[in-house]
Amino acid sequence: MKTVRTLISKQEVSSRIDQLAEQINQDYKGKVLHLICILKGSVFFTTELAKRLTIPVTMDFMSCSSYGSGTVSKGIVRLIKDLDEPIEGRDVLLIEDIIDSGNTLAYLMKVLRARKPASLSLCTLLDKPSRRVHFEVEVDYCGFQIEDLFVVGCGMDFDQRYRNLPYVGVLEETGGEASES
């Protein structure tokens, strides 16, 4: 059976998103910020962040996947859903749930940069720096750095489950009944 151990509480996540939003509000003062949410994992973080932004924002969504399933990303990234709108000349903030190898972001940043936005920054709720393979991926706004653990909640899944947990948890194998707190 799998159980979920709390790693970062709902309150800690919420306070940290407050801080990130405050920083972003300052950094983009006087500008319109175009948020790009990477489906599906960053939906929860993107909406929480967006609700705290007081600068004008617009939003778009894209989806990509690494080939393969399970807990390890395979390295080849495929674009499943592209943006609805062009980003040329816009101030863009790409929002991710978690950066692991950096594979997904290295690919996406390259694709988006080629479309000539006025600026392109990266915001992630979680970062696992010890797992990085693509060191060219620079994170502008990071919620929390974590160790090499497989986490769920706040949008992150294991086999599409657990995304709705309001905290960040670590999946652990136990012998007993399933529990999620």
Ligand code: IMP
């Ligand atoms: P990367 O391409 O190796 O950086 O992996 C990034 C993607 O892998 C994230 O957007 C997540 O979808 C997924 N991922 C990486 N680590 C975790 C984790 O600990 N839990 C859930 N998903 C993860």
Ligand code: MG
């Ligand atoms: Mg993801």
